[in-house]
Structures are given as structure tokens and as C-alpha cells.
Amino acid sequence: MKPNKTLGLTVAALGFLALGYFGVQHFGKNNMFTTAAAVGGAGAISYVLQKPSQPEAPAAPIKTQRRRNKS
Template sequence: MSRTTFRNTVLGIGATAAAISVGYFGVQQLGRNNMFTIAAVVGGAGAISYVLQKPSQPEAPTAPIKTQRKGKKS
């Protein structure tokens, strides 16, 4: 597992725990319907962040790489 994947996994678990805590304590103060709203917002934010994550790709070289052709020697 790469370092970026590990970091994203840890941050995702932390964000999920925070969202559950906010929803749990928020529903005690605000009511059941607000809990559903909070859950929908957190779920939507999670889906958006999942879609926006792109796999890391190596950067293309700035200058073209010249290759030598194998063939007849003159």
C-alpha cells in the first residue's frame, strides 16, 4: 500500500468517525430530521471526494526522449 493510499484511508476513517459523532450528538439537540440531513450531506461529500481522487501518475518528461534506430551501418 502506498503512502498516499494509507493517508487517504486514515483520513477517511477519521472523517467517518467525526461525521458519526456530529450526527449522534447533533440529533440529540436538533432532532431526527436534521440527523438525516447531516447523513445525506456527509454521504454526498464522501461520494464527491471519492470521485475526485485521481490515481497518481508519473509526470511526462519535459523534453522528448530521442531513441536510436538499429539498422544498417553506412
């Protein structure tokens, strides 16, 4: 992994932990569990319902025979 990516992921993880800690202090444990479950459920639903990023492979082409012109 690139150093900038590692640093970014570390900062994001620490930010989310701090947000969760202070959120529990302000809103209470049950409200934070409810919020986490709602966000997790929305993420799971969007993952299941998303369209595939690549189109399906087309069916094998049908070979046609050319007719010869009898001159």
C-alpha cells in the first residue's frame, strides 16, 4: 500500500473512532447503536441492489453461410 493511502486510512479510522466516542457521550449508547444499525443496513441494501459494473458477455455470434452467386 502507498504511504499516503495508509496515512489516510489511519486518519479516517481514528476520526471514526473519535466520532463514535463523542457521539455516545452526547447521544447515548442506544441511539448510537440505532444509528450504526441504520447506516449498516442501508449499506448492505445498496450493495445488494447495485447494478453490475461490467455488462454481461454477449452470446456467441451466429455464423451465417454466404450464398455463392452462380454466374
